[in-house]
Amino acid sequence: MAPPLLEPETLRRLETLALQVRRAVTGQLGGERRSARRGRSVEFADFRNYTPGDDFRLIDWNAYARLDRFMLRLFVAEEELPLSIFVDLSGSMDWGTPNKALVARQLAGAIAYVALNALDRVRLTVFADAPTSGGAPYRGRRAAAELFARLQSFPVGGVTDYTRLTWPIGRQRPGMSVLISDGLGPLSIDPAIAALQRARQEGAVLQLLAPQEISPDWSGDARLKDAESGVEREFTATPVTRASYLKALAERGREIEEAAHRRGLRFARLSTDQPLEDMVSRTLRQVGLLA
């Protein structure tokens, strides 16, 4: 049996986090987000812990009397936050120690869990050379297990093609999107980021790199093989070529960051050797994706 994507302890800590939305959203279903729409459903959906910033009018005082803690009553009628998570599972992500694809799945699962915990609607899309839908939107904390299983079921491989990601992005209703990728495909990530802006998505672009590609630790003669295309080339690593590579990597990262900021998106660069809890509770809070 495959190990769980996220440990229970990690999940418990994620319950204290919430996605931070800069503007009011319009969802198809109710949620805990204050909606631009009027009216509220009376259909009870779930409880969850109160976190600062929640609408205190939704506090279930009976539950407080019983449990001596603030709980929010969540109603279906409340408007949900549509969250779309795009996970890069191209060939270049199956690389590094810790493996980038594994960490990308965990990171997507963690963000999705935070959203599901807030009754937000989560749509999952993985992509490489073509986008693949992760199925119907997930909603409610109970859907987390299914989402995790779905995340783990996708194979890794193929050449990254960000242009083909524009179509599923364009279908999104205004909401939040998180794009997780190493951004190292042969083509620019800019079309995908532009599509997010056109689809009125707020959210973040998370560039995930392995420590071995941030700081290559080898030198000498080698036959380099591209993880995505399988193209091979002979190469001699010298201090000069290493410096040239690092410069190209930094240039690519700067392009992604500038494109994200230009489109009103958050950007974070993450290393796979960074603990997952550190990523979500520190880095993603620093960039304002989570609160």
Added chain:
Amino acid sequence: MTFLAPAAAILGLTLPAILALYFLRIRRPTRIVPALHLWPDQIRDRQANVPWQRLRPGWLLLLQLLAAAALVTAAIQPALPASATLARHSIVLLDASASMQATDVSPSRFVEAKRQIGAIIDQLGPDDRMTLIAVAPTSRIVTSSIGNRDALHHALEAVTPSNGSADLSGALALASGLTRAGDDARAYLFSDGIVDPLRAAGDGLPFPVEYHRIGVSGENVGLTSLSVRTSAQSRAATLHVQNFGQQLRTVAIEWRADGRLLDARSVSLKGGEAQDLTFPVPADATAVSARTDSGDIFALDNSATAVARTPRAFSVVLVTPGNVFLEQALRLRTDLKVDVVAPSAYRPGSGYALTVFDRYLPATLPVSPMIVIDPPTGSALAGGTAIGVGKVRASDAGDPLLANVDLQDVHVARSQDLRNSSFGRTLLTSLQTPLVLVREEPYRQALFGFDLHESDLPLRIAFPILVQNLSEWMLPSSVPSHSVQPDEPVTIVPEAGATSLSVTRPDGSRRSLPTGSLATFGDTDQTGVYTVDQVISGKTDRSWFAVNLFATSISQLKPPDRLTLPPTRISGAVHAAHHGELEIWPWIALAALGLIAAEWLAFHRGL
């Protein structure tokens, strides 16, 4: 172009070897990278990944091939025809005389000559022979080598200039001895032309001589003599200063006694002008010296040194009824202490170094040098009956004892007949009888057969010179009293009973000499005062002599444009000179080094 080491061409195999290395497969570990396009498109050596695949050109390959080609080219030692015309046997005559130390060409004439000779050595072919001869007071063959340029360069580097003159005749004689008739030989004389007068060279030189003039200027002020005169009243030194150049020069002259500065004068001399300066000499001075600060092109004649200390005096006794001429002649020599006694007062064995008997002879002759003049009839050395004599002549005109003795107007009225005397060899003679006899054994002694008063000899200048010559022959100074020229051997006469003899040179170095007989000291290349120490009965007896250049022929530094050299006796057929070879491989090796550096740089730049 010729190649001095064509066998080294086998090293050219390194070029296909380098190419083969590029062809041959190199095993590289496969590394999967997330984004190949981020890595620069370059490899170090562009090796093909399968054997014998098409060669892919690259900067590194090109530089490596060029460097290898340059190294191989350097190894086979290509040489270009040089401009100089060389014979199969090049005889290089390097003037190593004092005048070559002049600095009118930088850094000196001698160094410039060596530089020019070095250029000829560089053009020698592998079969060419070169003989290097240093032209000095005693010329010598420095080295002779066939094709070994390094040995020639080393030998040339070791030659140093002397402080003496240039005996070119001797050098040419040495060179002539090295060649045979029909040899393809040529001599190159690198000199400032200031050489000793050439002696006759028989029927000519067996090779042509090229004169390479070194030096340009003759502007020089020199000190050409310094002598100390002692009179009854005082002691004074006379210094001769001469401007050998063409321009007016003003020089300051420092006068020192034993290193103490006593006087300083400024002297202005027009071109070619000379001046005598007189300086006082302190009574206690051992040596006096003069030095100019002229800062001219020749430093060797800018100082002069003389010994001021009176030499050790010899005691001489003149036994005579009265002979003013003889007495005065003996007293001319300052290191003789002359006692005049009447024959009746003479006591044998008084410890005199020289005894002069005038018209008297004791029964027992002294065991020491002695001059006997007109011995009385019946005495041991008396000759036959007096006979009339006319003109006086030398028995051997080249006899050193008659040096500078002019017998032109010397006559003797009467003399004892010495024809049957067994005293010794004849020094002066006449048609009738020998007049003066000398002998070496048992002691140096002389016998005059005539009374001086019966001759006009005492009235002639020849007389004091003859007495001087005889007394110096009998009582030689232990060290020379006159200034010695550099590299001139000095005869030192050890005192009787001396147990050790040593000479301390001006630079402080010390040489020991044997004490048994006359010692010849040859290390007089330095100018200055030499100290001679003799230990006699535990006491050190010290004397001095001075070495100075004092050669106007050398101080006259202007190099002649042409040098009259002995004629050459060679046939035209022998004169088959060829062009030398100019090696260019060092430059090619340097280029190879540059290419290797460029290849290293290209590698690190990742080209």
